[in-house]
Amino acid sequence: MTADQEDTRAIATDHEAYNATLVRREDDSPELARFWVRYDADPVPFEAGQYMTTGVFVDGKLLQRPYSVASSPRRAADGYELYVRLVPIQRFTSALWRLPIGHRMRMIGPKGRFILEPADDRTHLFVSTGTGIAPFIAMMRTLMIDGAPRRTVLVNGVSYVHDLGYGPLLEGWQRSGEYPVTYVPTISRPRDPANAGWSGHTGRAESIVLDVCREQGLRPETTVVYICGNPDMILNTERELMDRGFPEFHVKKELYWPKGKDAGLAGVAAG
Numbered sequence: 001m002t003a004d005q006e007d008t009r010a011i012a013t014d015h016e017a018y019n020a021t022l023v024r025r026e027d028d029s030p031e032l033a034r035f036w037v038r039y040d041a042d043p044v045p046f047e048a049g050q051y052m053t054t055g056v057f058v059d060g061k062l063l064q065r066p067y068s069v070a071s072s073p074r075r076a077a078d079g080y081e082l083y084v085r086l087v088p089i090q091r092f093t094s095a096l097w098r099l100p101i102g103h104r105m106r107m108i109g110p111k112g113r114f115i116l117e118p119a120d121d122r123t124h125l126f127v128s129t130g131t132g133i134a135p136f137i138a139m140m141r142t143l144m145i146d147g148a149p150r151r152t153v154l155v156n157g158v159s160y161v162h163d164l165g166y167g168p169l170l171e172g173w174q175r176s177g178e179y180p181v182t183y184v185p186t187i188s189r190p191r192d193p194a195n196a197g198w199s200g201h202t203g204r205a206e207s208i209v210l211d212v213c214r215e216q217g218l219r220p221e222t223t224v225v226y227i228c229g230n231p232d233m234i235l236n237t238e239r240e241l242m243d244r245g246f247p248e249f250h251v252k253k254e255l256y257w258p259k260g261k262d263a264g265l266a267g268v269a270a271g
C-alpha cells in the first residue's frame with residue numbers, strides 16, 4: 001500500500017483539541033521520514049530519550065501514537081523532530097504521511113523513563129532497530145551541546161542500506177571525533193539486490209552484539225546498555241548480554257510495540 005493512494009479516511013483540518021502544528025517534513029525514502037511538530041505554546045521541557053504522543057482526528061476519532069523525540073530538548077523552538085516509519089496498514093502513520101506542512105495536530109508529552117543516568121562515565125552501548133535509533137540521536141545531540149559527550153557504541157539494525165537514518169550524521173561525528181561514537185550499522189538482508197555493495201556488518205542487531213562487545217572491549221562492569229525498537233530484538237539482545245554477565249540493572253529498554261504484535265507485517269523493516 002502507498003498510504004496516500006489508499007487511505008481515504010477524512011482527516012480533520014481543524015479541531016478544538018489541536019494544540020500543535022506540523023511545521024516541517026523531510027523524506028529519507030518512501031517509508032521513512034522526519035516530521036517536526038511544534039506546540040502552539042512554548043516548547044515543553046523534556047529529557048533526551050523521552051517521547052511525545054501526537055495525532056489527528058481521523059473519521060471523527062483521535063488517532064494518536066507515541067514517538068521518541070530525535071531532537072535535543074536544548075533546540076526545541078523549531079518543533080520536536082520525530083523519525084517515523086510508514087507502516088503499510090490504515091492506522092496512524094498512513095494518515096500522518098498525508099498531512100501537508102502547516103496541518104494542525106494534537107500533541108501531549110513528554111513521557112517516558114528511557115533517559116540517561118546523570119554523570120554516568122560508563123561506556124554507553126546503544127542497540128536499536130530502524131527508527132529505534134531516534135532517542136539515541138537526541139541523547140547524543142544533547143550531551144554534545146552540554147559539552148559532556150560519553151563514549152558510545154551504537155548498533156543500528158535495519159533491513160536495507162537506505163533505512164540507515166542518521167548514518168551520515170553518525171559517520172561524520174565518528175570521523176571528526178566531534179562525538180566519541182563508534183557507529184555499527186548492520187543489514188539483515190545482505191543478499192537483497194537493494195543492498196548490493198554493502199561491506200559492513202550483516203545480520204540482525206542481536207546476532208552481532210556480542211561480537212561488537214568483544215571488538216570494542218566492552219565489559220559488563222563498565223558498560224551501560226540501552227536497547228530500543230523491535231521487541232524481539234530487545235528481548236534477544238538482553239538475553240545475549242545477560243548470558244555474558246551484564247547485570248539486569250545495567251540494561252534499559254524501550255519497546256516500540258508489544259511483543260508478538262507484528263504478525264502479518266513481515267514485509268515491514270525491523271523497527
Ligand SMILES: Cc1cc2nc3c(=O)[nH]c(=O)nc-3n(C[C@H](O)[C@H](O)[C@H](O)COP(=O)(O)OP(=O)(O)OC[C@H]3O[C@@H](n4cnc5c(N)ncnc54)[C@H](O)[C@@H]3O)c2cc1C
Nearest residue numbers: 065066067068083084085087091092093131256261262271
Ligand atoms: C514509547 C514509544 C516510542 C515510539 N517511537 C517511535 C519512533 O520514534 N518512530 C516510529 O516510527 N515509531 C515509534 N513508535 C511506534 C509508533 O507509536 C507507532 O506504533 C507506529 O508509528 C505505527 O503506527 P500505526 O498507527 O501506523 O500502526 P500501529 O497500529 O501503531 O502498529 C501496527 C504494527 O506496526 C508495527 N510497527 C510499529 N512501529 C513500527 C516501527 N517504528 N517500525 C516498524 N514496524 C513498526 C508493529 O508490528 C505494530 O504492531 C513508538 C512506540 C512507543 C511505544
